[in-house]
Amino acid sequence: TKCTQTIQSSFSLHQAYWGKSFTDQSADEQKTQASARSNHLTVLSWNIDGLDDENVRDRVKGLLSHLGKYRADVVLLQELVPPCVKILKNVIKDDQFLEGSEDGYFCGILLRKERVQCIQSNIVKYPTTEQGRNLLIANVSFSGHPLCIMTSHLESCKTGSQERLNQLWRVWKWMKETPEDHTVIFGGDTNLRDWEVKKLGGLPDGISDVWEMLGQPEESRYTWDTSINDNNDIPNPIRLRFDRLFLKGAANGAQLRPESMTLIGLEKLKCDYFISDHWGILCTFKYGESEEQCVTD
Amino acid sequence: TKCTQTIQSSFSLHQAYWGKSFTDQSADEQKTQASARSNHLTVLSWNIDGLDDENVRDRVKGLLSHLGKYRADVVLLQELVPPCVKILKNVIKDDQFLEGSEDGYFCGILLRKERVQCIQSNIVKYPTTEQGRNLLIANVSFSGHPLCIMTSHLESCKTGSQERLNQLWRVWKWMKETPEDHTVIFGGDTNLRDWEVKKLGGLPDGISDVWEMLGQPEESRYTWDTSINDNNDIPNPIRLRFDRLFLKGAANGAQLRPESMTLIGLEKLKCDYFISDHWGILCTFKYGESEEQCVTD
DNA sequence: CCCGGGAGG
DNA sequence: CCCTCCCGG
Numbered sequence: 001t002k003c004t005q006t007i008q009s010s011f012s013l014h015q016a017y018w019g020k021s022f023t024d025q026s027a028d029e030q031k032t033q034a035s036a037r038s039n040h041l042t043v044l045s046w047n048i049d050g051l052d053d054e055n056v057r058d059r060v061k062g063l064l065s066h067l068g069k070y071r072a073d074v075v076l077l078q079e080l081v082p083p084c085v086k087i088l089k090n091v092i093k094d095d096q097f098l099e100g101s102e103d104g105y106f107c108g109i110l111l112r113k114e115r116v117q118c119i120q121s122n123i124v125k126y127p128t129t130e131q132g133r134n135l136l137i138a139n140v141s142f143s144g145h146p147l148c149i150m151t152s153h154l155e156s157c158k159t160g161s162q163e164r165l166n167q168l169w170r171v172w173k174w175m176k177e178t179p180e181d182h183t184v185i186f187g188g189d190t191n192l193r194d195w196e197v198k199k200l201g202g203l204p205d206g207i208s209d210v211w212e213m214l215g216q217p218e219e220s221r222y223t224w225d226t227s228i229n230d231n232n233d234i235p236n237p238i239r240l241r242f243d244r245l246f247l248k249g250a251a252n253g254a255q256l257r258p259e260s261m262t263l264i265g266l267e268k269l270k271c272d273y274f275i276s277d278h279w280g281i282l283c284t285f286k287y288g289e290s291e292e293q294c295v296t297d
Numbered sequence: 298t299k300c301t302q303t304i305q306s307s308f309s310l311h312q313a314y315w316g317k318s319f320t321d322q323s324a325d326e327q328k329t330q331a332s333a334r335s336n337h338l339t340v341l342s343w344n345i346d347g348l349d350d351e352n353v354r355d356r357v358k359g360l361l362s363h364l365g366k367y368r369a370d371v372v373l374l375q376e377l378v379p380p381c382v383k384i385l386k387n388v389i390k391d392d393q394f395l396e397g398s399e400d401g402y403f404c405g406i407l408l409r410k411e412r413v414q415c416i417q418s419n420i421v422k423y424p425t426t427e428q429g430r431n432l433l434i435a436n437v438s439f440s441g442h443p444l445c446i447m448t449s450h451l452e453s454c455k456t457g458s459q460e461r462l463n464q465l466w467r468v469w470k471w472m473k474e475t476p477e478d479h480t481v482i483f484g485g486d487t488n489l490r491d492w493e494v495k496k497l498g499g500l501p502d503g504i505s506d507v508w509e510m511l512g513q514p515e516e517s518r519y520t521w522d523t524s525i526n527d528n529n530d531i532p533n534p535i536r537l538r539f540d541r542l543f544l545k546g547a548a549n550g551a552q553l554r555p556e557s558m559t560l561i562g563l564e565k566l567k568c569d570y571f572i573s574d575h576w577g578i579l580c581t582f583k584y585g586e587s588e589e590q591c592v593t594d
Numbered sequence: 595c596c597c598g599g600g601a602g603g
Numbered sequence: 604c605c606c607t608c609c610c611g612g
Contacts, residue, residue, distance in 0.1 A: 455597090
């Protein structure tokens, strides 16, 4: 019976990812079609709270449902833990997996192989992290466009402010130093407070906050929100924009522009728990004409 | 016997102040002589930690010994509490007492009547204090010179930084607005960190830090020093210059200049405790020729 | 009246 | 992984 349970469980996890679990098939097909268009790129970033041991199986299943539903071209995960990675690899066969570490908790990048080809990947250490954080980078090709994908989980907690800003500075440095023919997308759990970015003098020239580019939509502002999410049993309503995407455009050629940003993971599981204490960010981008071409047209 | 004890205790307190308790009589006489010279002014500022209930009687006795030893013309005390005030008033008969409040803990000014005549006193509220702090002011006459004496205990703790700087700003404002024929001396527990003064752009024009005027003597730098003072059972060595004196010179006439600054209360009592967690500051000033007169001489 | 860590809301 | 309070170092 133990074996049967495992198979059934495994089956339900595969089913969660591969289908039959969502009723609105037409919406799924629309999304798949959007994603499949070669000038559209979808990116999903999510801190999945692998350090929380509550309701792990239900939560992983919920995660797989969302990954299967949206089939993002690029998935950026934070707080992965080895058991979770094992399950994801077992279920998801059409993605390439990059991981920031092998033990503890760490970031990961999932690339849909038929859409995004990895050229090179890189793990950058934060020399003064006290929480084992690092920066995970993938240089990829998407529809012939060179793209640099980055993710990280910056130092946590209010007390980690100084180190977090050190790390953010390093992320921005890497973005700036990426060859200028590459579009650069960073997505991750920055743990940033707005005043911290101000303290650094705002975003560097050439680097934009994707949420700001989209006009600061209120409904996708707070990615960590204890007024709704009670996974952490925090009684006070606190809402913060911890999870962010940064974009640096390529110097020439087609320009990648954000089209939409949606928060996911907002619904409770049957176990009365959310998939994570963070919402996920689903973001769509489109390659359009470059600025130069627009002007000369 | 209870009555007898009280009389004996009271006697020992009087003795602590009035004499027979210090062996180096010659040093005392020197100090008394210095103080008695009409162009010399002595100021003592001390946070006596009235909120600490340990060894109260021994500590008050120690305080009285120091007050009796130095007989400062002006004594500025912080963290006075009513029982302590009662004792001081009972023992010290030749001083005028000004108090910032009647309950809780508060500042006080003691003026040697035969040397310093109080013209007017004033209590200035800090509108946003969360710790009941205020500014106590005395306009006095010393050897015919108009003098404004101020003391305060600015908002405590690192977290009180913003409020503390509001209060400091207010102190400086009152110093600046004192009639220009008055010399102004502020002394008290400022709880300041050096970076906070920097944040305010340094000292205002016309106001000086007396410790700086004396060339920043290292031996009287730290008035709160857990590397020596273990009253608070803090194992880490932390040294801060919380207690400060500010001086604004008079616009004309004789100029008051600091001559020396000494920390007091550095010795442990028999009960293996210090009088306070702060050292006291004993400062001597001298009236000299005004700058104008120096130049024209 | 320092600082950091742990518990509880 | 919010905040505040309390305690110990």
